Structure formats: structure tokens, C-alpha cells
Amino acid sequence: MEFRKVITEAQLQSPLTGFEKEAQPLEYRFDPLTNMPCRINMRRAQRVRQAEVRGVDTGGFVTRTRRDCFFCPENIDRSTPLLPESIFGVGRITEGECVLFPNLFPFAEYHAVARITREHYLELDQYTEEMIGDNLKACQGWMLKAYEYDPEARYPMYNWNLMPPSAASIVHPHAQALLDKRPTPYLRLLLEKSRDYCTETGRNYWSELVSEERRLGERFIAENDSLSLIASFAPQGNREILIIFKGIASLSDLDEKGRMDFAAAILGILSAYKEMGVSSFNLSTFSGPIGEKLPYYSLNAKFISRPPVQPFYTSDSGFMERFQYESIIETIPERVAEMVRERF
Ligand SMILES: [Zn+2]
Structure with missing residues (x-):
């Protein structure tokens, strides 16, 4: 396993330092499994962002969107769609504070929204393990019902877009569950590369990665009985955290203990993100298909932070x-x- 990086610099004469010669450090890093590159220049964090408004009142924005919110308790029954009872047996799946219903504007044949909390808005340190555990349970139940009805739909995905910079159109915290008949391009790449790695070495890449990161200690964060957390070597986004599950390849194989350990990991990340000043993020899972044991693959999930919350703007780039x-x-x-x- 190779953590390959090329360290170089870009030369310029900056007006910020009276046109003195300057060399900005630049790293090209390559993911050890996929070889997908990323570029890191830490100085970019200091650049002026002309579109950002300083001192925005997030409280006002939250209060404004609270009125007539589709997911708030007084509206959810009349404002959200119903699941087909012929498939799911019920119109909505409820589990604690979670209410799960179909996405009103789906981008998959099986695409559900699962409200996480009754509260319209929570600070990142106000979520509870129970809320997230219940949410995971409802989504998993929904996936298994859909799979039972249509066994070709076997690639499950669990996602959060939180707040508009992450592409969330609704402020009220919600997860999205999808079940697809084919893997997304990135999942396909992960599955193929993991299989190749196992063919060449006889080992599971993901367990190897965890051992290697634990040994190096530079990016290893923590672990519990069900999973390990590391900061990705060559991330897809800022502040990326990778969660690698132990001994399972698919979301469908998460048991009660696994769900609660996942919930605990999510809470820890949210709390750290709050400390770092993050208010918006994406979470997505990369799951093997339901009903297949894949010894070469481990279920994994990723978090990335998104820019600060600003009113009047919803990003068009979400977890997909x-x-x-x-x-x-x-x-x-x-x-x-x-x-x-x-015009032509
Ligand atoms: Zn709401």
C-alpha cells in the first residue's frame, strides 16, 4: 500500500507582499486504492471570497424557514408523500423521531427522505445517538422492503446533505436513502479496485488500510467495536473523515450494535465539526450489494465539510x-x- 504524494511549489510575485518572490507549497496526493488524485494548497484557506457576507444572522434564516416547513411536526402529515402500501405495508415508516417517506422529487426508483429530528434546526452538538440510530434503522427497514419487492435493486446508499451549502433544499435535518440497480461510478471503482487488490495480495484492502493508518498514527482518529475512523490521505473534499466498518460489506448487514456504533461515530464527527466552525456537510456511504458476501470489500462512509451557511443560496452539488x-x-x-x- 502506497501513500503517494508529490510535493512541489508554485512560484509567483504576490501583490500581498509588495511583489516579493514567493513559492507556495503544493501537494499532489493519490488515493492508495483508486489512484484518484487531489491537490492540496493550505494557503488557499486564506484567500478572499468576494461572495461571502460577513456577520450573517443564521438565527434569522432558521426562523424564516421554520414557518411552513414541510418536515416540522405540524405539517409533515399533509406535506410529505406516501410510500406505496403495496410494497411497504405502510405509507410512512416511523421510528422514534424519524419519519421516512418517498422523496417528492426522486432521482432513483427507490429514493426516500428520513427526517432525523422533530426540531427544525439543531446545532451540530445537539443530535443524539438515539435519533441517528432510529434514522438508520428506519432507512435500513425501508431498503430491505424495497429489495424484497425488487431484488434487482440491491445497491443501498445512506446520505446526509446538511444545510443549503451541501445542496440541502430543506433546512430541517433529514437523511436520504437510495436503492439502485447499478453502483454509482465511484462505488463501482471502489468495488473493482478492492477486488483487484485482493486478487493480487490475498487481503482485504480496507482492513489493511486501517492497520497501516493505525501503525502510522498520522491520520488515524479512533475506533469502536464496529468501525474505525481516519482522515483520508487523498480526500474528495475538505475535512474528509473516512469510516470503515469491520467485517461487513453492505449497509444491509448492520445490526443494532453496528447502527448504534455508527451513530456514535457520526455524533463524534458532528461535535468535532462544530468545534472547527463547520455548519454544513455531506455524508455518503459506499456499500456492497444486499445479499452478497464480499470478503474483499468493507462497508465505508465519508464526511466532507462544505462552506459556511449563507442565506439566499443552495449549492447544486450534493452527495451524488x-x-x-x-x-x-x-x-x-x-x-x-x-x-x-x-442565438446561432
Ligand atoms: Zn422544520
Whole structure:
């Protein structure tokens, strides 16, 4: 296993230092499994962002969106869609504070939204293990019902987009569960590379990665009975945390203990993110298919932070674009051609 990086620098004469010669340190890093590159320049954190408004009142924004919120307790029954009872036996799945219903604007045949809490807004240190454990349980129950009905749909995914910079259109905290008939491009890459790694070495890449990171100690964070946490060597986003589960390849194989340990890991990350000043993030899982034992693969999940919350803007890049490398499009290309053609 190789943690490959190329350390170099970019030279310039900056107006910030009276046009003195300057060399900015630059790292190209390559993911040890996929070889996907990323570039790190820590100085970029200092750059001026012209579009950012200072001193924005997040409280006002939360209060404004609280009125008529679809997911708040007084509205949820009349504002959210129902599951087909023929498949799920119920219109909505409830588990503690979680209410699960179909996404009103789905991008998968099986695409559910699972409200996490009754509260319209929570600070990142106000979530509880019970809330998240219940949410995972409801999503898992939904996935298994959908799979039972349609066994070709066997790739489950559990996701959070939290707050508008992460592409959440609704402020009220909610998770999204998907069940697909084919893996997303990034998941396919992970599955193929993990299988190749095992063919070549006879070992599970993910267990090896955890042992190696634990030995090095530079990026290893913590572990519990069910999973380990590390900061990714070559991340897909800022403040990326990778969760690697022990002994299971699919979300469907998480048992009660596994769900609660996952919930505890999520809480720890949220609390650390709050400490770092993060208010928006994405979470996505990379799961093997339901019903298949894959000795070469381990269920894993990733968190990345997103820019600070700003009013009047919702990003169009969520977990699908940032993690799964599959774009969700809401404009028809043929109509785009029609409209641009008029100018030619
Ligand atoms: Zn709400």
C-alpha cells in the first residue's frame, strides 16, 4: 500500500507582499486504492471570497424557514408523500423521531427522505445517538422492503446533505436513502479496485488500510467495536473523515450494535465539526450489494465539510456529485440546445 504524494511549489510575485518572490507549497496526493488524485494548497484557506457576507444572522434564516416547513411536526402529515402500501405495508415508516417517506422529487426508483429530528434546526452538538440510530434503522427497514419487492435493486446508499451549502433544499435535518440497480461510478471503482487488490495480495484492502493508518498514527482518529475512523490521505473534499466498518460489506448487514456504533461515530464527527466552525456537510456511504458476501470489500462512509451557511443560496452539488461522481440534472439537454440554437 502506497501513500503517494508529490510535493512541489508554485512560484509567483504576490501583490500581498509588495511583489516579493514567493513559492507556495503544493501537494499532489493519490488515493492508495483508486489512484484518484487531489491537490492540496493550505494557503488557499486564506484567500478572499468576494461572495461571502460577513456577520450573517443564521438565527434569522432558521426562523424564516421554520414557518411552513414541510418536515416540522405540524405539517409533515399533509406535506410529505406516501410510500406505496403495496410494497411497504405502510405509507410512512416511523421510528422514534424519524419519519421516512418517498422523496417528492426522486432521482432513483427507490429514493426516500428520513427526517432525523422533530426540531427544525439543531446545532451540530445537539443530535443524539438515539435519533441517528432510529434514522438508520428506519432507512435500513425501508431498503430491505424495497429489495424484497425488487431484488434487482440491491445497491443501498445512506446520505446526509446538511444545510443549503451541501445542496440541502430543506433546512430541517433529514437523511436520504437510495436503492439502485447499478453502483454509482465511484462505488463501482471502489468495488473493482478492492477486488483487484485482493486478487493480487490475498487481503482485504480496507482492513489493511486501517492497520497501516493505525501503525502510522498520522491520520488515524479512533475506533469502536464496529468501525474505525481516519482522515483520508487523498480526500474528495475538505475535512474528509473516512469510516470503515469491520467485517461487513453492505449497509444491509448492520445490526443494532453496528447502527448504534455508527451513530456514535457520526455524533463524534458532528461535535468535532462544530468545534472547527463547520455548519454544513455531506455524508455518503459506499456499500456492497444486499445479499452478497464480499470478503474483499468493507462497508465505508465519508464526511466532507462544505462552506459556511449563507442565506439566499443552495449549492447544486450534493452527495451524488461530490462523492459518487454522478450528476443530478434538472434541465433537459434537448431544451438547452433549442434555446442556445436561437442565438446561432
Ligand atoms: Zn422544520
